[in-house]
Amino acid sequence: MDGATVPVVVGIDNGGTSNNTTVLTLDGRFLVDELVETPSEVQAGPEAAVAAMARAFDGVLTRAGVPRESVRAVGLDTPGPASATGVISSKGSTNFSQPAWRGYDVRGALERRLGLPVVYHNDGNAAALYAHHVHFGTDAMQRSSVAAIVGTGLGGGVVENGRVVSGAAGMAGELGHVQIPLTTVLAPEQPVPTCACGFVGDVESVASLTAIGRNLLPYWLTRFPGHPLAAEPPARAAKLVRGYGERGDELAREIFAQQARALGALFTITANFTDPHAYFVGGGVVETAPEFRDWFLTAVREHTALRAEQAALATFALVPERDMAGARGVALAALEAARDLPAPPPLVGD
Incomplete structure (x- = not known):
């Protein structure tokens, strides 16, 4: 053009x-x-x-x-x-x-x-800002949203009245390192996950590609002995889990169900902190077949505890054109x- x-x-x-x-x-x-x-x-x-x-x-x-x-x-x-x-x-x-x-x-x-002149944001904030403006269009400057971007780690962003909330040091919206309650996330006797940042039980320690390889897949392979992923090198196995999930594999769906519950726990905290109009999910976890991404987003929504007044106003959607x-x-x-x-x-x- x-x-x-x-x-x-x-x-x-x-x-x-x-x-x-x-x-x-x-x-x-x-x-x-x-x-x-x-x-x-x-x-x-x-x-x-x-x-x-x-x-x-x-x-x-x-x-x-x-x-x-x-x-x-x-x-x-x-x-x-x-x-x-x-x-x-x-x-x-x-x-x-x-x-x-x-x-x-x-x-x-x-x-x-x-x-x-050059304006700067981190990549999670940038994706969050785009999702917000595409979703709300002409109402964007009067709306708020939170976005979680699931990739190698977990990025994200908070948008208020159409603008990214950066914080004093630019570290606002680092959603991956918000620590969440794990009682509804982990299976019985599952080890408490650790994050590469040193935190224990933050969102990224469950909802990220790194978390699959580091924390989730090793545990679930003990519950599914003989699974084909056990024969793969760990780094490759972690990347293959998404494809298995798309095909309905039980082990993979258990892993992604945990990630959905972790995001629901994060959004529940957010609901009581910023009370946004919209919750966005993006990244590789939803860049998948329609059935799988719809299942995943539905699971995130089901595990986000909103009050009736909030549920009547909030929407859940995918980050477009990731x-x-x-x-x-x-x-x-x-x-x-x-x-x-x-x-x-x-x-x-x-």
């Missing part, structure tokens, strides 16, 4: 292997309808990674037919932990493992490289910054 004469913002979703990018006009139209991926180079260190982001920026503008002069702002997301202004944690992270990344101001570096949600979410954040209005209108029109 040619946007040569239209002011735009660009969204860059930075990941461990790829940068995903998109272009959004100031009147809320995405000019890129497909996934646009380029290598992220994050394992080569900060300088190489920022250069790769700049190449991704140039490439998506070329694809959209938009001159660089039309860009008003850029949105950037990365995996966390990072501050609200885009400074990577002093301890680094899974994606940013080299010492040079620790305490690195990735937002500021990209801003200097491009010579344009592969593109991060780039589109930070593009929406950049759009608000580019508009710079005291009371911004809806970011996504009808």
Whole structure:
């Protein structure tokens, strides 16, 4: 789609292997309808990674037919932990493992490289923001939501009145590390799960790919002796569980039922803390066959304890277009910054 004469913002979703990018006009139209991926180079260190982001920026503008002069702002997301202004944690992270990344101001570096304002969110917040605006449309600025994104870990975000709640240090919405009651989650005599962060019994210790390999699959294999997954290397076995779940395998369904109960426990806490209008679930756990994802979302809903007044207003839904949600979410954040209005209108029109 040619946007040569239209002011735009660009969204860059930075990941461990790829940068995903998109272009959004100031009147809320995405000019890129497909996934646009380029290598992220994050394992080569900060300088190489920022250069790769700049190449991704140039490439998506070329694809959209938009001159660089039309860009008003850029949105950037990365995996966390990072501050609200885009400074990577002093301890680094899974994606940013080299010492040079620790305490690195990735937002500021990209801003200097491009010579344009750069707005930052972590990837969970970006996906949450996109889900919120797509779901609520013109009512988005008057609604609230919570999103849980189940992947290698568990990310998420809290959106209030159409804006991400970042918190003082940018760590708000780190839903994976909320500790939950386990009495309704675990099976009898099942070991209490531990998280890679050091917490015991947080959401990520149950609802994540890492949790399957670390905590859930080892236990359930003892209850299903002779299961084919027992013959697989542990890392591969964890990744295969989803396919078994889609086919109705009993062991796999037990694992995903536990994950659904964990998300229900998380959303129950959220209901008593922020009382949102909507609860979103995203990530690989729902990027599956329709029967399986409907079963999973229904299980999450059934294990979320809402008061009658809340249940009458709340909705449960999937994060749409998960592969593109991060780039589109930070593009929406950049759009608000580019508009710079005291009371911004809806970011996504009808």
